[in-house]
Amino acid sequence: MTNTASIIGGGVIGGGWAARFALNGWNVRIFDPDPEAERKIGAVMDNARRALPMLVDVAMPAEGTVTFCETLEAAAEGAALIVEAVPERTEIKHKVYAQIEAVNTEGIIASSTSGIMPTELQSQMVHPARLIVAHPFNPVYLLPLVELVAGAQTDATMIERAKEIYAGIGMYPLHCRVEIEGFLSDRLQEALWREALWLLHDDVATAEEIDAAIAYGPGLRWAQMGTMQTFHLAGGEGGMRSMLAMFGPCLKWPWTKLMDVPDLTDDFVNKVGDQCDRQARDLVPRDLERIRDNNLIGIIRSLKQGEWGAGAVARAHERQLRPEPVAAAPMITQSRVVPVDWTDMNGHMNEGRYGQIFSDAAETIMAAVGADDDYVASGLSYFTVETTIKYLKETHAGERVQVRTIVTEGVRKKLRCLHEMVRASDGEVLATCDQFMLHVSLETRRTCEPGPEVAARVAALAAAHEGLSQ
Template sequence: MTKTAAIIGGGVIGGGWAARFTLNGWDVKVYDPDPEAERKIGEVMTNARRALPMLVDQPMPEPGSMTLCSTLEEAATGAELIVEAVPERVEIKHKVYAQIEAVNTDGIIASSTSGIMPTDLQSQMAHPGRLIVAHPFNPVYLLPLVELVAGEKTDAQHIEAAKEIYSSLGMYPLHCRVEIEGFLSDRLQEALWREALWLLHDDVATADEIDAAIAYGPGLRWAQMGTMQTFHLAGGEGGMRAMLAMFGPCLKWPWTKLMDVPELTDDFVNKVGGQCETQAGDLGPRDLERIRDDNLIGIIRSLKQNNWGAGAVARAHSNALRPAMDDTKPLLTQNRVVPVDWTDINGHMNEGRYGQIFSDAAEEVMAHVGADEAYIEGGLSYFTVETTVKYIAETHAGERVHVYTTVTQGEGKKLRCFHEMKRASDGELMATCDQFMLHVSLETRRTCDPAPDVKAKVEALAALHASE
């Protein structure tokens, strides 16, 4: 059954929420009085449709509908979840909640606020128990973190329900157990931003130099380990204790101005703004968004390979989207969008990635016959001993491709698959792979018979496919 979310406020965050929900199969109703709202949300949706499917290796759900409503009440009526993404002014939010409560008494109200206390937000509500904070990070359709915060009157069941909702969207719900201004992530981000403003204000460094100091060093570490684990690792065998013993005294040195902030005079605002505009050069907001999205896809997919951090979230989401297979015809073993990191200098998918996609297809066959992760952990698997790949047509990033696999041999230790990769849009054959595998013991690294149930499934598939 399709679920419905209301998005109140269609700016950068609201538009990102609309994309995340819609592309995960929810029907979405959006209200924003901005006459440019439809165009702005449409541009976010265009980016999201291109980017989000590249994170997963399965087809996304059938997209839900998105409706731009003429009134807030129309959007909120009947919604199971109402996302509030309006400007960070408490009086505006209070007015919005009153309008929501007049037409919807059941749905969870989730504020996207970056730091306002949920207790303050729910202070004038008739039914404050269903208000939570669900603070996301831009771009909402790619970054998995969402901070969940309860107010003094929030019913705990709504936090638990929210965890399930956001997990189903491929997100990482972080329950901030203590209600505090700015929550967790923004307090950490603002500390760095405050110091960066002082460095620029005092002409220690330019905006470009400050960003380079993060992007080429600690930022890469932070993409897969947070501050605490990074410094724990930096302490070597002594861990964080050794790190604190070595560098703890530095914390008392005058290295920071975190307790103060430069005065935001017109001249200073123009200075910061001008340097950031120089950084961007000829790149407009949409250009920078696409570059950002491509970079994030590459980083998250690299983490996905090791089932780590944000990559583990994307991997779990991809696995949850895995469809059932029909044994009576060639198996649909891949239904995916070609990610940007699979292309070479010529702009098309490189040879190694054809091996990757056919290897992934074979792993789907293995999982289907029972030679899954648990089977492999038990010490048995299939090894590829021979492949023949034919490249027939170019494959480009962003294209959806299907791989259909026929089991052409399944007897004893032998498993042979013939894979056909086709462009989803028109069915054109793009590549084929004849792959021969043998069953092995991971303990001896030599061939052996499969487990009886796996052997029976392989033989049954080969017989079914031979009759086609």
């Protein structure tokens, strides 16, 4: 049952789940009666194949198989995880669970529901202990949050198993310990959405103005800090206590209409829809998805640098994916996709990023000879003192590239590498780098002899690579 996920329902969420699992090496079986399901999910998969690998600086695992099944039973049988992503109607979900239970008695059944209580979902099941809610956020293949909620009859071990599964595919499993309608995130989102609808309904602001009020201000803060921490910082040295003392009384003012919603009349629905259409201009949904994905990649990658928020999740996932260096001849020291934030005004990879990828390649060599994180923590490392980079071909965002490295010198303090960056699809050489490094003491910041084990490994690697640069 290991590494097989069943997706029941191939809409936006089901397609996102299929992409997230398949691109992380799981075999996926999908059932959806929609005759257009394969085409629709194929479009989601294409977007995900382009976007998800840009979040990490290592190669993703080999993509799992994606199989479209003619029956629900064929999709669910033998799967370790059965993702239910059907419409939000309990009678449909109960019917689906009965069909799943007829062929699969061991896999976790995870509902993607946005707000139906798991206790209600499992109320007609023969084996309710293995049903949980695993509520994701669109696009599932990029956003790491998944809310895990247990029902009254859920076995607690199912939540723990689910945490391991979702963390293993680069997600942040948030256990909602109390079963409550709408769970956590949707309750917060809908409070804001409800207020936004009233502002639009009362002609206080347009849809575009309401979005600007979030996108250019608090939304940027929320990308790396939640509501509570944001307001804690707003209180200055006094933190949240000062914030509540200053602004707490305002919460009693009749600013908002959070306990009420405007009537969704045809006229009002058309008003909202027309404004959103104008805001999108001539961009179709696929265009907006590509823009959204590029923006999310940039935000998450920037957060990854400081291992903060969603960036910390991406960094942890990268560590899981990073293979141990193999002392081959030549060595594959980088295998990755070029991200969108590595390109310049000409649309190709900029000069600084070539330095970045060759620097990362050198760190792989350092790890292979024992000059790893622990070695650096002990106060010793290698510093680059000279590089010569040749730019041979254009390199574009989304391209899969590898760096092949030969150690051309490894004597005493010296470590010299010749790197070749090649396009993975055809092996064409895109750039080369001759990199010369010296061993240093991080305490004195001057050159010194490496430790005996590192010195021996460097010499052995140089001997193994001798003659390959001719």
